[in-house]
Amino acid sequence: MKKLCYFLPLLALWSCEKELDYEIPNPGPQIVVDTRLKSGQGLEVFLSESVYSLSSADPKTRDDFEAWLYTDDPASPFQLTAEAYNPGYEPQFVYRTPHQVIADQNYRLVVRGPGFPEATVSERVPSPVEIDTVIYNRTDKEFTFRFTDNGSTDDYYMITINELGSDDLIYSSLDLALEFFEFQDFIGDSEFDGRQYGFASYLKDDDFNGKSRELKVRIESETSAVFVELRLHHISSSYYRHELTKSAYNYNDGFFSEPSQIYSNVENGYGIMATSASTFRRVQF
Numbered sequence: 001m002k003k004l005c006y007f008l009p010l011l012a013l014w015s016c017e018k019e020l021d022y023e024i025p026n027p028g029p030q031i032v033v034d035t036r037l038k039s040g041q042g043l044e045v046f047l048s049e050s051v052y053s054l055s056s057a058d059p060k061t062r063d064d065f066e067a068w069l070y071t072d073d074p075a076s077p078f079q080l081t082a083e084a085y086n087p088g089y090e091p092q093f094v095y096r097t098p099h100q101v102i103a104d105q106n107y108r109l110v111v112r113g114p115g116f117p118e119a120t121v122s123e124r125v126p127s128p129v130e131i132d133t134v135i136y137n138r139t140d141k142e143f144t145f146r147f148t149d150n151g152s153t154d155d156y157y158m159i160t161i162n163e164l165g166s167d168d169l170i171y172s173s174l175d176l177a178l179e180f181f182e183f184q185d186f187i188g189d190s191e192f193d194g195r196q197y198g199f200a201s202y203l204k205d206d207d208f209n210g211k212s213r214e215l216k217v218r219i220e221s222e223t224s225a226v227f228v229e230l231r232l233h234h235i236s237s238s239y240y241r242h243e244l245t246k247s248a249y250n251y252n253d254g255f256f257s258e259p260s261q262i263y264s265n266v267e268n269g270y271g272i273m274a275t276s277a278s279t280f281r282r283v284q285f
Contacts, residue, residue: 040102043099061092064113170219172218
């Protein structure tokens with residue numbers, strides 16, 4: 001009788017279960033923007049058409065978008081032209097303009113396409129932040145460097161170490177303020193000392209706004225390069241938020257994790273126009 005009393009409430013709850021049909025809204029095709037505006041470099045923009053989240057189709061780039069870049073330059077706007085790449089495979093397109101991106105200037109990208117709402121995105125390119133001092137220990141392959149933050153703004157930074165003329169190198173740090181978004185563990189880690197690893201780390205100026213900050217990072221990748229570059233990138237808040245949410249999306253815990261929405265700063269579309277200005281110090285490896 002006692003067992004029956006426990007079972008009856010459970011049976012009542014189970015019998016009250018009701019299936020709800022929910023259809024994820026389809027907003028229709030939108031323009032997707034993906035670009036990084038880097039001070040001192042030309043502009044490349046990847047434009048594609050979005051697909052419905054439940055569709056099995058893959059997003060595709062198109063060559064019939066009309067893209068214009070508005071800047072502080074009196075000759076603005078500059079039209080971007082589509083160029084094909086990825087020869088021998090399905091055509092892919094990138095939109096380019098020879099205009100050089102300049103620090104401390106405002107940029108607005110406007111993209112139009114047949115059957116699409118006009119997509120726009122505006123961002124300011126930050127000013128470069130100089131690396132004040134740098135010491136490189138060749139034995140330990142460790143950089144110790146210092147820079148000074150601008151106290152009048154909220155600032156975000158990205159640190160990379162580049163094999164000159166090639167790819168970024170994996171490095172590590174014990175500094176808990178550095179955020180590594182790619183991965184937290186490294187297959188070569190035999191010290192188990194709490195190091196974080198990655199190709200890039202991110203830093204907010206919350207604890208050193210307007211002050212000098214020292215960082216230590218250690219190269220972990222094997223390289224035959226004669227020279228390597230320590231690079232300090234002053235990035236926009238949109239850059240930081242996009243990389244943070246993209247990491248949360250890519251590295252979630254599966255079905256039971258909370259859904260993550262990748263940050264977008266594009267109006268009437270999706271994607272990111274991120275901006276940065278960089279300084280570097282080159283050392284002999």
